[in-house]
Amino acid sequence: MRQSQLFTKTLKEVPSDEEAKNAILLIRAGYIHKEMAGVYQLLPLGLRVVEKIKQIVREEMNAIGTQEMIATNLQRKELWERTGRWSDQVVDVWFKSTLKTGAEVGFAWSHEEPLADMMKNHISSYKDLPVYIYQFQNKLRNELRAKSGMMRGREFIMKDAYSFCRSEEDHTAYYEACKEAYLRSFERMGVGEDTYVTFADGGAFTQYSHEFQTVCDAGEDLCYINREKKIAINEEVFSAEACKELGVIPEEMEKVKTAEVGNIFNFGRQKAEDVGLFYDEENGDKTAVWMGSYGIGITRMMGVLVEKFADEKGIVWPESVSPYKVHLVGLQTDDAQIRDWVDGIYTAFQRRGVEVLYDDRYLRPGQKFADADLLGVPYRIVASKKTKEEGRFEVVHRASGDVQYLSEEELYTTFAGT
RNA sequence: CGGGGUGUAGCAUAAUGGUAGUGUACGCGGUUUGGGACCGUGUGGCCCGGGUUCGAUUCCCGGCAUCCCGACCA
Numbered sequence: 001m002r003q004s005q006l007f008t009k010t011l012k013e014v015p016s017d018e019e020a021k022n023a024i025l026l027i028r029a030g031y032i033h034k035e036m037a038g039v040y041q042l043l044p045l046g047l048r049v050v051e052k053i054k055q056i057v058r059e060e061m062n063a064i065g066t067q068e069m070i071a072t073n074l075q076r077k078e079l080w081e082r083t084g085r086w087s088d089q090v091v092d093v094w095f096k097s098t099l100k101t102g103a104e105v106g107f108a109w110s111h112e113e114p115l116a117d118m119m120k121n122h123i124s125s126y127k128d129l130p131v132y133i134y135q136f137q138n139k140l141r142n143e144l145r146a147k148s149g150m151m152r153g154r155e156f157i158m159k160d161a162y163s164f165c166r167s168e169e170d171h172t173a174y175y176e177a178c179k180e181a182y183l184r185s186f187e188r189m190g191v192g193e194d195t196y197v198t199f200a201d202g203g204a205f206t207q208y209s210h211e212f213q214t215v216c217d218a219g220e221d222l223c224y225i226n227r228e229k230k231i232a233i234n235e236e237v238f239s240a241e242a243c244k245e246l247g248v249i250p251e252e253m254e255k256v257k258t259a260e261v262g263n264i265f266n267f268g269r270q271k272a273e274d275v276g277l278f279y280d281e282e283n284g285d286k287t288a289v290w291m292g293s294y295g296i297g298i299t300r301m302m303g304v305l306v307e308k309f310a311d312e313k314g315i316v317w318p319e320s321v322s323p324y325k326v327h328l329v330g331l332q333t334d335d336a337q338i339r340d341w342v343d344g345i346y347t348a349f350q351r352r353g354v355e356v357l358y359d360d361r362y363l364r365p366g367q368k369f370a371d372a373d374l375l376g377v378p379y380r381i382v383a384s385k386k387t388k389e390e391g392r393f394e395v396v397h398r399a400s401g402d403v404q405y406l407s408e409e410e411l412y413t414t415f416a417g418t
Numbered sequence: 419c420g421g422g423g424u425g426u427a428g429c430a431u432a433a434u435g436g437u438a439g440u441g442u443a444c445g446c447g448g449u450u451u452g453g454g455a456c457c458g459u460g461u462g463g464c465c466c467g468g469g470u471u472c473g474a475u476u477c478c479c480g481g482c483a484u485c486c487c488g489a490c491c492a
Contacts, residue, residue, distance in 0.1 A: 012442065012454065013430040017484050037484065085492085092490070110492095144419060144490060152491085201492090220491085260491095331452065366453035373453090384452075394452095 001324070002346075003359040003371075006030075008043050010371050020218060022303035023149025025315050029374045031323075038146020038153035045375070046302070048323035050157060053298050054136050056188045056320060057159050060181040064174070066132040066161055071115055073138060075106045079113045083274040093141040107140040112293055115162050116275040123289060125280050126166050132174060134161035136298060148218055150303030151259060161294040164272075166279070171290045175266060178294050182212055182262050189301065190318030191308065195261065196232035198223055199242065208237065212262030212296075218307040219259030226253055259304045260297070267291040309399070315376030316399050324357040326415055327377035329369070331384035334362045342383045345408065352416040373398070381411065 008030030018024045018034070026032045031046035042050055058068065077096075080086040086106070088094055095107040108114075115133065123131060139158045146154050161178065165171040179197060186195040194215040199208045213223050213232055222235040226248050233242055233253065243250045269288035272278070278286040302321075309316040319325065328349065330342035342360070349356040357377055359368050372380045382394045392405040395414075406414060 009428090009443080010454095011429060016424085016430070019485060091492075141491085145486095145488095147486085334451090362451095364451055364453085364455065366451090366455080368454090369452075370454045382452080386452085 001357050003357060004361045006044065008045065010374055018149060020147070020149035020151065020303075020307075021310060022151065022218065022306040025306055025310055025374070026150065026302075029315055029376070031315075032150070036154075038143060039155045040150060040153065040299075042299075045323045049302055049317070049321055050298060052321040052323070053189065053301050054157075054159070057185050057296055057298070058136075060185045060188075061134050061159070061161060064132070064177045064181050066134045068135060069133055070135050071108070071111045071118075071137060073108045073140065075108055075114050077104045077106060079117055079275075080106060082276070083113055083271075085113070093143060095140045095142050108137065109139055109141045111135070111137065111160055112162070112271065113275060116164075116271060116277050116289075116291060119164055119289070120275075120277055123164060123277065123279050126282060126287075129164060129166040129279060129289065130170050130174065131164040132161065134159060134294070148220065148303070150299050150306075151218060152220065153299070156300060157298040159296040159298055163292040163294070164277075165290040165292075166287075168268075168290060171266065171292055175264060175292055178264055178292075179210065182264070182294075182296065185296070186212065186214070186261065188320050189305065190320060191261075191305070194308070196223065196225055196230065196258070198232040198234050198258075199237060199246065200234040200263075201236050209266070210264045211260050212264075213258035214261050214304055214308070215256050216259040216304050216307050217257050219257045219304075221258045221260055222255060223258045224250075224253035224255055225258075232258075259300065259307075261301050261304060262294075262296040264294045265292055267293065310376070313370075314374035317376045317378060319378045322376065322378050323355075324377050325355045325417075326379045326381055327357045327359065327372050327375065328381050328383060329359045329372055331365050331368070331382060333360055335385065338385050338388060341388055345383055345411075348412065349415070352412055354412075354415045354417075379415070 010030055011028040014024050015027050018027060023034070026046065027034060029045070030043055031049065033041040033043055035041055077086055085091050091109070093109050096104060097107070098104055119131065123129060136157060136159050138155055140155050143152065143154050146152055163171060163174045165174065183192065183197070186192050191214050196213050198211040198213040200211045201209065211234060213221060223232045224235065224238050225232040229248060231246055231248055233246065240250055243253070269290050271291045272289040277289045279289060281287050305318060305321060306315055309318065326349065328346055330339070333339040333342055346356060346358040359372065361368065376398060378398050380396045380398060387393055392407055393411055395404050395406055
């Protein structure tokens with residue numbers, strides 16, 4: 001992508017209506033646009049990051065046999081009434097509207113009910129089980145108070161998966177596989193070290209549920225963690241008994257702020273019973289399906305990554321989610337000879353399939369470097385008149401600041417990657 | 419939903435009971451060119467409604483928006 005063609009502009013000033021570091025940097029760098037409190041448009045750069053995060057999660061979900069689909073945002077009132085969750089007293093984040101016909105509809109804050117109900121069309125026998133589905137979808141939640149930028153919005157992208165099993169054993173096997181898939185996903189996004197499978201309140205169905213909490217100062221949750229044993233307990237269920245059960249000593253637990261990036265739930269057979277999702281056993285018995293649900297906050301993850309890795313100059317993306325792999329910064333490109341030469345390097349990168357953002361603008365170097373730092377692409381490659389004469393390219397690693405000098409050929413072998 | 423703060427140009431800000439100044443961004447001309455350079459010039463603005471007043475961007479009331487703290491987050 002030629003930066004001169006990118007319609008987004010960077011901002012030197014900090015927006016006055018944002019306090020959260022993630023929102024400030026993402027807005028300043030032109031990744032997102034604030035539409036209203038807790039609602040952000042994804043601009044071209046932001047979309048690329050979101051797609052990168054999604055792709056990692058997609059690969060891991062596919063790998064454990066989960067099938068991707070997309071559910072609708074409009075939902076039936078009748079369905080939620082059946083499970084007692086239409087009422088605003090029970091679920092206080094509903095957005096609701098009315099069709100021209102007069103029928104009330106809800107906007108998706110979760111997809112548990114509709115997808116469980118939908119499965120009645122596809123699951124009727126034990127032979128049809130198990131089924132694992134997932135989607136990336138916008139969730140709409142009428143939060144009383146949006147805050148922390150991308151971390152807690154009213155409209156956000158979530159990956160939600162649902163499992164439909166015959167037995168508890170089958171369910172547990174998938175549940176564990178999903179747990180591993182999540183850990184691999186977070187590892188790939190660069191926060192494996194700091195992300196904990198956390199014991200949290202299990203709600204109505206089980207004693208504990210599992211959350212995936214990433215240590216992050218901007219997070220809203222408090223957890224007690226044990227770094228060696230890699231065990232974390234949410235403050236809400238932290239107790240002497242809980243510690244004993246998990247084999248840790250309360251005094252050895254470190255209290256940290258965390259952001260919930262994922263959550264997995266075991267519903268048992270209750271959910272299917274409420275919705276009316278039954279299958280025939282071999283002997284003809286009607287049995288409720290054993291269900292589970294599994295979420296990852298995609299856009300929240302984007303915010304968490306900014307919060308965790310950004311420095312005073314701007315965003316620092318983990319390579320796996322960066323909108324581009326290299327940022328080719330051309331200097332003296334107003335000189336036609338230099339420009340043609342740098343254009344050639346840009347084209348060569350593209351031909352080799354390297355995701356490259358090319359700063360071809362006629363600006364002063366300082367401005368281009370400042371923008372590059374703000375955007376946070378992992379490698380900045382400068383191509384200038386001097387580079388052309390000396391035949392070696394300055395390559396700066398955004399995260400560490402390490403500088404190396406490579407020949408043109410080395411550039412391609414290094415970044416074309418295998 | 420309770421408490422507090424703030425609404426002036428794309429963004430950030432200043433002053434003011436008599437229609438508003440600056441920075442940045444943007445347009446034009448010029449000097450610059452390895453860390454957000456500079457000179458000249460130009461475009462562009464008081465959240466909405468009501469009240470007080472000869473006159474309100476300014477004061478008062480209400481609304482809306484937004485931020486923060488708390489509550490909430492099955």
